[in-house]
Amino acid sequence: MYATLVLLGLFVFVYSAIAGGVERTPVTGPIVFTAFGLALGPVGLGWLHLDLDQEGLRTLAELTLALVLFTDAATADLSVLGRSWRIPERLLGIGLPLTIVLGFAAGVLLFPELGWLEIAILATMLAPTDAALGKAVVTNTSVPANVREGLNVESGLNDGICVPILLALLALATGVEQYRPGFSLGFFAEAIGIGVAVGVALTLAAAWLLRLSTRQGWITETWRQLPVVALALSCFGLAQWLGGSGFIAAFAGGLLYGALAKQEKHALLLAAEGTGDTLALVTWVAFGAGVVGQTMGYISGSVLLYAVLSLTLIRMVPVYLSLWGLPLRPDAKLFIGWFGPRGLASIVFGILVFTADLPGGDTLTVTAVCTILLSILLHGLTANPLVGAFAKGSGRGCDG
Template identity: 40%
Template sequence: MEPTEIAIIGVTLLAFAAVSRRLDSSPLTMPMVFVATGAAMSALNIVEVGAEIEAVGLLAEITLAVILFSDATRLSLPRIRRFIAIPGRLLGIGLPLTILAGALVNHLLFDDWPWAQALLLAAVLAPTDAALGSAVLSNESVPTRDRLALNVESGLNDGLVVPVVAICTSLLLESSRSTASWIGFVAQQIGFGAFAGALVGFGGIGILRRARSAGWSDARYEQIATFALPVVAFCGSAALGGNGFIAAFSAGLAFGSGGLRRRIRSDEPDMAGPEEAEHLAEFTEDAAELLGAVTFFVFGNLFVGDALGEFSPAVIIAALASLTIVRMIPVAIALSGSGLDTAAKGFIGWFGPRGLASIVFGILLLEELEERSETADQLVGVISLTVTLSVFLHGATAAYGARRYGAHSAHVEPMHEPVAMPRMRGGRQPQP
């Protein structure tokens, strides 16, 4: 990118930061601002990132690795296991059903697609992004149980779909593999990825803890070193032949869950492992937010600026279905028998916005499938339209929907159990 183009992104970041608190109470969100700015820069021929697709692809890979690590670190397993029932249903039942339903709808709408491509699109659009509905997570009138469910689901589902995305992408690009070769490939991608990630995560927090205990390290550099861990996990796994995204996700889980309760120094309070890991990962979380903002700008510039008005009816129907029936029906099925009423199921089903993970997968697919046929253009078109609609529809309805649902819940469930909410991406800590 040219210096002028980079400067425009920087000015947009500065302008948004200057008014960000004022925008908290408005329906205007950070993703809306950066997607719209990127699209406008493309439409006016001021900034064009499409010519630098390899650099954009590298940015997308690093962004997703950092986000996966950051999300997994904040949602450490020891902290959430007491409250995993509803998120467990969403991830264990709702997520697979969403992918299967999406694949079926895609196959019906695009009957010339191979099943691998229909399944790939469904997996790319399955992850949710809590940052797009931050007004929901920060609204105290919404039961903490539901905010926690949405937060935990969005933090974990992008990592869980990575194997499906990786396998389906390889099926499209390397259809000549034998069955035995595919079994070995899948085992290598998941096994080496998880191993490399766990090694980096446990090793990273162990080294940092011991260095601090010995008085050798400075807190500033501890946080910078933490930011390097997802990059190390991603690249190290790739060198071993594993999947780098699985490695980054596993590293975050290991880093966030791998501490024993102990005193770091005599002049510091006793700190549990997950709290310590969250503190060390604060810079990484801020970096993920910055990379996310840039990614939304790139998405608007690369996918939205020249595409509006060019979508076929099948692409439009697929995008609308992904945001409604493909998400909401599986959620309702997953939450059957959970004790939640119809309003709660509808609320959780609607606020499953598509955001950064889908964007990053889309950018990588654009790079991988650049030379392929019209079906690849349809796939990328569905991704771009779904995310664009989600950014604006979910962002605009989050505050209003949270107020209405909170008022409903106050009559149905006047007492809510206090729960310590994990930090969400974006820096605002929702309160129980």
């Protein structure tokens, strides 16, 4: 245990010291974190022993995603979003369903051994995009603001939208009672409604208390680092407890917090962003050490082809079609389509599906892991080069 603690501590320290330099290269943090976990994990040198079971990894991924969603939403430019809301509206209302449908069609062709419900589950697992892996793009000011905000809102909401769909499919595939509530439009609306309500209510109360504490001088510099972290996790946890979507609660709370805490927002968000980055580091190290190494030997040609298609045609064609008619140039539509990384949400969904004990569960899990691993590599390596090319090209001229 102590050896693992030393290795993780030293790795966090070293990466923290060189993070700025790494971010200027094509190699992103998640690539480094996953490679570190794989190299030092059980299938590598065997030095790193992270005793995380499936529930532990799922919880870690959920908390990381909730914190990233909150902080990304809090830094969103609402004035830009107000002018370009049609981009995320189309991506979520048209692009997301089309992605699931096209993913299902590809699965029917590539995995004849799976049942149709299992293929639909796979398509839903890999439909949501990841805010953590997309951070290199949505925080880069070289990317036009409307494109950044569109991708940010899409990644913030599609996880929560896919949860009730996934539960409905699991209910049909397994007949297990715990998934049965998902099989209703009422539950879908309730999950989103509770998520929004919790995020708004908690954030309103928290923002009022923080303003009061600041005026009265009650909050010290030391404790100033923690309120946003606690608020983000509280939004997520309370919404989940009440049967809603914790991811939507975190994103809704972050949007409202960013609008209310304009002056002190930057200082209060710094600690939360640092905590989110640290949790992401641990999550990807655990993913590399405990998941990637154990599944690489099971990757088949069909699995690899589906993973490639999931990141390209299955994602990009629906995005391009959904943005049809908007004042966006073709390169902007292709850029938005390409930068739909799969990560934390798919990890959470993958563990949920794996524990459901479906007949084709192993194939679904290996395909999800392969897709996430490819996304870490391909989206990471192309982020800075494609952002630079897009900024220099005609994409700057798009308005949304």
